[in-house]
Amino acid sequence: MRNRPAYAIESVDHALRLATLLQQEGPLGVSEAARRLGVARSTAHRLLAMLVYRDFAVQDDRRRYVAGPALGRRVPTEPAAALRGLALPHLRALTERVDETSNLTVLVGDHVRFVVTVEAARVLRVGDREGRTLPAHLASGGKAVLATRTDAEVLALYADRHPPVVDTAALLRELRRVRRRGVALNDRGTEPGVTALGRVVRGPRGVPSAAVSLAMPTSRFRRDRVAGWAAELAATAAAVERELAGG
């Protein structure tokens, strides 16, 4: 940052400061934004409206504002936005401990959608998949969630398909293995060279069926490390669940 320009523009300064605040401090309400800038609430609201208009901010479903796509952030997907905010610090901690890319996914029909990704710091890593979907029966997060369903519920999910897209007998066998192990594996099932482990996140009624997962280059996947990764995923899922239970 430089010295203040000789011919500064106060209104522009407020807007840019506010964008930076959103980026650094996460969700902000209008009143807090006003306090931080030293302006009236109505002024803060107008500035936020301009930032939203030009994609520098997005309003979440609790009426607070977060950094938008123009600031190098992805737009939160609405139904899972609250879950995103809750889970993000825990995913960050997970990725820092394990140094692999972590994801939060939600079940949408027979697919999972990636709500948020925290990328590993290493040069070779699995990248950000936020906003993408994968077939639930192939993705680690999808399998983790499906494993919490009864066999009948899983069969119903894939009924009425002509031609059938899923070998349901094989899927049910795999979901039994997931339940036994407590963790779901996707070994190159959706992307060459990518292996992922997923763990369900249980929450109260109304919260989307979700999972946390670790995704890594297959070259870094070791069967003798699965137990450690599974424990990290379980701890992360438990932490998110505690927040969900606490409201």
Added chain:
Amino acid sequence: MRNRPAYAIESVDHALRLATLLQQEGPLGVSEAARRLGVARSTAHRLLAMLVYRDFAVQDDRRRYVAGPALGRRVPTEPAAALRGLALPHLRALTERVDETSNLTVLVGDHVRFVVTVEAARVLRVGDREGRTLPAHLASGGKAVLATRTDAEVLALYADRHPPVVDTAALLRELRRVRRRGVALNDRGTEPGVTALGRVVRGPRGVPSAAVSLAMPTSRFRRDRVAGWAAELAATAAAVERELAGG
């Protein structure tokens, strides 16, 4: 982007639009910025000064302005900033054709620095290394540039080292191979699981010694594809060289 707010702030709108233009269209002068916004040059200059002040823009060594770190971009390194702008569209085209991560590196002493990275679109990819350095004798871009030097120049680069860090005889043998092949290989020499190919970019006096490279997960590296990748690198280097020659 949403509908224009009922109580829009014109000055803020100009600033945010300008930030977005810098992000999307690369280096912009004051006059072009003024034309694009429909404002006076003096107004455009004030807006740019505000963006620089709050890290949303940086002025390059040709007095033009580019997106700054607050917009999720890295600050251009000054000596290579012009080269960056020239090379970027060609790197983008290369990455699109080959679907692997491409880089531009410059030689700095006995290291190379990554000036810019264009990441592949695939989920498993080598990430952005802009701003990082690697030892020249290990990196593909470093070897590509060193191969253009005489043996005496290379030996001089590594003289006066106690203890010696480089087996210079082995390095000279490898640089001969690079010259014969026209492309330099770094197979896991600097990062587990990453393989890279580099090609020198020749330019007029005053331009930093540079190279373009492709970096990929080792799992995707095929010896029978090296010739094709080398041809793509040669075409990209030639395109950048033509721009450098044209001024």
Added chain:
DNA sequence: GCTACCGTTCTGCTGTGCGGAACAGACCGG
């Protein structure tokens, strides 16, 4: 129901943002 918060909408007024003009520098052609 009342109070205290919230985000959102509207309007009068004054001081801030604008553009024009001047300045300084770079480049090119005669």
Added chain:
DNA sequence: CCGGTCTGTTCCGCACAGCAGAACGGTAGC
């Protein structure tokens, strides 16, 4: 070398754009 044409940068007078206060509608807690 000089003049012309571009460039980015600096400065200042003025009028209208951005501000804050007030009102509105909603939510939560007592």
